[in-house]
Structure formats: C-alpha cells, structure tokens
Amino acid sequence: MTDGGEHQIWLAATGRGEAVGRVLEAVPEGWSACLVERELGGYEAAALNLMPGEVRQHQRS
Numbered sequence: 001m002t003d004g005g006e007h008q009i010w011l012a013a014t015g016r017g018e019a020v021g022r023v024l025e026a027v028p029e030g031w032s033a034c035l036v037e038r039e040l041g042g043y044e045a046a047a048l049n050l051m052p053g054e055v056r057q058h059q060r061s
Contacts, residue, residue, distance in 0.1 A: 002031055009036075009058040013050035026055045 002008065010026065012019040016035060023033040040048070050056070 003028070009060065010055060011040075011048065011050060011058050012055045013045070013052050014055075022053075022055045 010023045010033065012022045014022050016039070019035060020033045024031070027033065
C-alpha cells in the first residue's frame, strides 16, 4: 500500500518466500507489501517476459 492508501500490484519473479522482501526493496520506504493468493502459471509468467529475480509494477489495463 502506498503512502496515499492506494493499492498497486507488483510482480516478483522469485519464490514466494522471497517475493515480499524483494518488492519492499523496490518500492519507496514506508510502503507495505503482501502476497496475493494466486500464483501465475508458467504460460502467464512467460508472457510477462520477467527475468529470474526481476521485480516490477504491473500496469493494470
């Protein structure tokens, strides 16, 4: 959650145990992060062109 209370979706091409920490390293200090229940399938992950270890904000359409 951002300073303004906005929710954003961030993607982390890591294991679940590492994902929150990696996202917190990428966002501004003071923001929070949590996992969503749904994991991406292999096809979905490949379509996003994420490199192993990469973290990025998901732009919702």
